[in-house]
Amino acid sequence: MENLKDFYKKERAEEWRAEIRKNIKTKERTLLERIKMPAQDPDVRNHNRIEVNLGLDEKLAMEEAQRCIDCPNPTCISGCPVGIFIPKFIKKIEIGDFLGAAKVIKETNSLPAVCGRVCPQEKQCEANCFYTIQLQKPPVAIGFLERFAADYERDSGQMAIPEAGEKNGIKVAAIGSGPASLAWATDMARFGYDVTVFEALHELGGVLKYGIPGFRLPNEIVDIEINNLKEMGVKFVTNFVVGRTATIDELRERGFEAFFVASGAGLPRFMNIPGENYTGIFSSNEYLTRINLMGATLDGYDTPVTLGDNVAVIGGGNTAMDSVRTAKRLGAKRAMIIYRRTREEMPARVEEVEHAIEEGIEFMNLNNPVKYIGDNNGRVKKMLLQKMELGEPDASGRRRPIPIEGSEYEVDVDVVIVAVGVSPNPLIPSSVKGLKTTKWGTIKVNDDFQSSIEDIFAGGDIVRGGATVILAMGDGRNAAVGMDKYIKNKIKK
Amino acid sequence: MNKIVDKIFFSENVVKLVIESPDIARNRKPGHFVIVKTGKKGERIPLTIAGADPEKGTINLVIQIVGVTSHKIASLEVGDEITDISGPLGKATEIEKVGTVLAAAGGVGTAPLLPIIEAMKKAGNRVITVLAARNKDLIILEDEVRKHSDEVIIMTDDGSYGKQGLVTHGMEEVIKNEKIDLSIAIGPAIMMKFASLLTKKYDIKTVVSLNTIMVDGTGMCGACRITVGGKTKFVCVDGPEFDAHKVDFDEMLMRLSGFKEQEAAAYKKYIAELS
Numbered sequence: 001m002e003n004l005k006d007f008y009k010k011e012r013a014e015e016w017r018a019e020i021r022k023n024i025k026t027k028e029r030t031l032l033e034r035i036k037m038p039a040q041d042p043d044v045r046n047h048n049r050i051e052v053n054l055g056l057d058e059k060l061a062m063e064e065a066q067r068c069i070d071c072p073n074p075t076c077i078s079g080c081p082v083g084i085f086i087p088k089f090i091k092k093i094e095i096g097d098f099l100g101a102a103k104v105i106k107e108t109n110s111l112p113a114v115c116g117r118v119c120p121q122e123k124q125c126e127a128n129c130f131y132t133i134q135l136q137k138p139p140v141a142i143g144f145l146e147r148f149a150a151d152y153e154r155d156s157g158q159m160a161i162p163e164a165g166e167k168n169g170i171k172v173a174a175i176g177s178g179p180a181s182l183a184w185a186t187d188m189a190r191f192g193y194d195v196t197v198f199e200a201l202h203e204l205g206g207v208l209k210y211g212i213p214g215f216r217l218p219n220e221i222v223d224i225e226i227n228n229l230k231e232m233g234v235k236f237v238t239n240f241v242v243g244r245t246a247t248i249d250e251l252r253e254r255g256f257e258a259f260f261v262a263s264g265a266g267l268p269r270f271m272n273i274p275g276e277n278y279t280g281i282f283s284s285n286e287y288l289t290r291i292n293l294m295g296a297t298l299d300g301y302d303t304p305v306t307l308g309d310n311v312a313v314i315g316g317g318n319t320a321m322d323s324v325r326t327a328k329r330l331g332a333k334r335a336m337i338i339y340r341r342t343r344e345e346m347p348a349r350v351e352e353v354e355h356a357i358e359e360g361i362e363f364m365n366l367n368n369p370v371k372y373i374g375d376n377n378g379r380v381k382k383m384l385l386q387k388m389e390l391g392e393p394d395a396s397g398r399r400r401p402i403p404i405e406g407s408e409y410e411v412d413v414d415v416v417i418v419a420v421g422v423s424p425n426p427l428i429p430s431s432v433k434g435l436k437t438t439k440w441g442t443i444k445v446n447d448d449f450q451s452s453i454e455d456i457f458a459g460g461d462i463v464r465g466g467a468t469v470i471l472a473m474g475d476g477r478n479a480a481v482g483m484d485k486y487i488k489n490k491i492k493k
Numbered sequence: 494m495n496k497i498v499d500k501i502f503f504s505e506n507v508v509k510l511v512i513e514s515p516d517i518a519r520n521r522k523p524g525h526f527v528i529v530k531t532g533k534k535g536e537r538i539p540l541t542i543a544g545a546d547p548e549k550g551t552i553n554l555v556i557q558i559v560g561v562t563s564h565k566i567a568s569l570e571v572g573d574e575i576t577d578i579s580g581p582l583g584k585a586t587e588i589e590k591v592g593t594v595l596a597a598a599g600g601v602g603t604a605p606l607l608p609i610i611e612a613m614k615k616a617g618n619r620v621i622t623v624l625a626a627r628n629k630d631l632i633i634l635e636d637e638v639r640k641h642s643d644e645v646i647i648m649t650d651d652g653s654y655g656k657q658g659l660v661t662h663g664m665e666e667v668i669k670n671e672k673i674d675l676s677i678a679i680g681p682a683i684m685m686k687f688a689s690l691l692t693k694k695y696d697i698k699t700v701v702s703l704n705t706i707m708v709d710g711t712g713m714c715g716a717c718r719i720t721v722g723g724k725t726k727f728v729c730v731d732g733p734e735f736d737a738h739k740v741d742f743d744e745m746l747m748r749l750s751g752f753k754e755q756e757a758a759a760y761k762k763y764i765a766e767l768s
């Protein structure tokens with residue numbers, strides 16, 4: 001840790017940065033107001049699928065960059081799971097060197113356009129910003145600036161594609177094509193490996209494609225990153241379910257020396273309450289997959305989805321917000337969030353909750369469904385809700401919701417979307433003998449992200465349970481380092 | 494990839510496709526299915542692997558035209574490629590020697606049943622197969638079924654071939670004549686429901702292969718969920734085969750009709766655009 005601090009210090013002392021700091025007095029910087037992200041009007045955007053946030057222009061970005069005081073002890077970095085050199089890239093933006101800023105970010109984060117859009121900054125870098133901690137003022141808009149630099153680089157037509165290292169001819173494979181895998185593949189290609197990514201679905205990108213909707217993360221952004229990897233020589237194989245289409249043993253026979261399991265936490269949980277299997281009730285995965293991956297409701301696409309006036313989404317995470325805002329966009333008159341705790345306890349990104357409120361989403365906090373009621377055809381038509389109150393804090397430190405007896409009441413619904421969490425995908429753990437898992441079904445790994453089987457590494461949601469894009473990416477990068485070390489040691493022997 | 498190398502019409506609405514798919518051909522077992530999608534904007538639908546030739550690297554699919562996607566797939570010709578095929582998915586059939594097996598198929602259910610009776614016969618069982626359909630034209634794969642059965646009974650609703658009556662009539666006749674150790678029934682949900690009620694009456698262990706609506710086929714969405722023995726199960730990963738006497742068939746029938754209006758409207762539009 002110490003030498004990292006020294007490194008930051010040394011970098012901060014560089015002339016160009018010292019120069020910028022002198023341009024404006026620190027005091028003056030702290031008096032600047034945080035800029036606002038330009039966004040589509042709520043009543044327009046809740047009828048279209050285009051991205052909500054429009055992105056900063058150069059002027060706004062440079063203005064916001066001035067707020068950063070280039071702290072001697074940049075606490076923001078400690079909040080970033082991959083340790084982006086935050087003040088360094090922000091100062092590059094301040095002087096208008098936007099491509100330089102993007103380059104700094106990419107030293108530690110290979111998918112900045114994605115992370116700038118979906119990271120929970122308010123819990124990470126921005127939570128640890130000097131402004132938040134010391135001044136009790138809105139933090140520097142680190143996420144918006146990250147997105148700006150990445151978008152600028154992409155639109156400039158001068159996107160820097162990481163260089164593939166000198167080829168060593170050693171074949172390695174990833175299972176799954178979500179963010180963990182993409183980050184791992186970038187580094188393995190850099191190290192010179194012959195990299196193949198196997199994906200079970202017909203599209204690449206994992207949750208970035210089938211889960212997170214285009215109004216938050218346009219598909220093109222993910223595709224551009226995947227194309228860059230293809231240009232680096234990474235091979236992608238779709239419709240390939242490892243463990244089924246071929247087992248890991250067979251892939252070993254085909255010459256793969258090591259594997260990175262990044263198969264995600266794709267299994268939807270249900271609440272197991274009466275009536276949950278009526279038609280019109282979907283898991284958030286099914287609902288979002290039908291719409292985002294399969295194109296339901298778009299012209300010419302064959303996959304159907306159920307529409308309705310009254311749509312209830314059960315849950316308070318990102319998945320719930322994405323589902324309810326999607327339902328609103330598809331024409332729901334009443335799009336409701338049903339969550340058993342208060343708004344403060346909702347795990348979703350704060351920006352998404354704010355956007356949802358602006359878009360006219362109804363928040364029914366301290367409510368929990370206990371039963372669904374269907375019509376003669378088995379289609380859901382009502383849900384029975386029970387009111388809740390908060391009691392003592394539980395193991396997670398959040399106050400436990402307690403049902404209020406006798407408070408049940410009915411609400412009309414046409415569509416219900418259950419977004420109460422996911423479990424690890426059991427396909428790989430169950431198809432590989434001797435692979436150790438935890439009682440939650442996640443794969444056990446050591447500090448090198450190596451599993452109980454030496455040539456199998458794992459990271460992302462299959463190791464953490466449902467987590468975040470940036471943690472998955474960080475795992476991918478660490479696993480690449482661990483795998484490289486493992487393979488080099490093996491060769492030496 | 495996924496090239497169609499042979500195509501045979503069994504009847505006007507039932508077609509067999511032989512498709513190049515070497516990995517799946519090598520690893521599939523009786524009971525497995527694949528998810529098929531045709532065209533960029535196509536839907537993903539599940540189809541049972543009705544046989545395979547690992548040497549040639551091909552798999553057989555038998556498709557009954559019931560809507561847009563099955564029509565699109567059945568309209569592909571030899572030499573065409575199917576955009577996406579993934580599998581083999583689901584749990585394989587448990588094949589063991591139990592004694593006498595009563596296999597029953599309704600309509601296109603014969604196709605998924607075929608690899609199972611073949612394996613059951615090989616495992617040393619006596620296999621009696623009842624094939625049932627609305628009429629003679631819809632009885633498919635009869636010769637292949639005969640090859641792997643000790644006895645075959647054919648039933649048609651209209652009496653145009655074999656005996657007249659429902660699949661359950663044929664099954665009951667067999668059950669009354671000899672001791673059955675295991676029954677397997679594959680066909681439309683309603684047929685499996687009645688086959689299951691029948692064998693329950695005689696207390697014969699019965700396996701059914703459920704054809705619920707699916708999307709991914711890997712356990713990710715829950716579209717295929719169904720109540721079995723009072724618990725919610727995902728047909729694509731926990732099945733598709735289940736103990737018939739524990740399946741809530743009424744719920745299954747209800748869930749199968751989940752998109753009925755949309756499907757019917759889409760099919761009408763599609764057919765209108767074709768002509």
Ligand SMILES: Cc1cc2nc3c(=O)[nH]c(=O)nc-3n(C[C@H](O)[C@H](O)[C@H](O)COP(=O)(O)OP(=O)(O)OC[C@H]3O[C@@H](n4cnc5c(N)ncnc54)[C@H](O)[C@@H]3O)c2cc1C
Pocket residue numbers: 118119120175176177178179180181198199200201205206207208211212240241242243262263264265266288318319322349425427428459460461462466467468469470472
């Ligand atoms: C709707 C939704 C919204 C979210 N919003 C946010 C957000 O705003 N910010 C944030 O940080 N996080 C968010 N998350 C969480 C985040 O997306 C995940 O933590 C992250 O995607 C995990 O990455 P991963 O690479 O581990 O797995 P995934 O992205 O889940 O990818 C796993 C891939 O592996 C494939 N696969 C599985 N088994 C096999 C197999 N046997 N063979 C081949 N392929 C296989 C799957 O098909 C899938 O494509 C959200 C999640 C959802 C569902």
Ligand SMILES: Cc1cc2nc3c(=O)[nH]c(=O)nc-3n(C[C@H](O)[C@H](O)[C@H](O)COP(=O)(O)OP(=O)(O)OC[C@H]3O[C@@H](n4cnc5c(N)ncnc54)[C@H](O)[C@@H]3O)c2cc1C
Pocket residue numbers: 526536538539540541542554555556557558559560561562563564601604605703704705706707733749750753756757760
């Ligand atoms: C594990 C599994 C294996 C299957 N194997 C085969 C097979 O080998 N051959 C084959 O022809 N079909 C098989 N099916 C059924 C097949 O998937 C459906 O017929 C297909 O999805 C229909 O799509 P469509 O777009 O053509 O029709 P749709 O427009 O989706 O439906 C048209 C009509 O068919 C009914 N229908 C829809 N889905 C199903 C279904 N899953 N089962 C029965 N009726 C349905 C609908 O109620 C509707 O009235 C299997 C299903 C499962 C789950």
Ligand code: SF4
Pocket residue numbers: 067068069070071074075076077086087128129130131140142
């Ligand atoms: S803590 Fe905030 S003000 Fe300080 S360097 Fe980081 S972003 Fe800039």
Ligand code: FES
Pocket residue numbers: 706707708709710711712713714715716717718727728729730
């Ligand atoms: S088809 Fe999606 S979980 Fe079974």
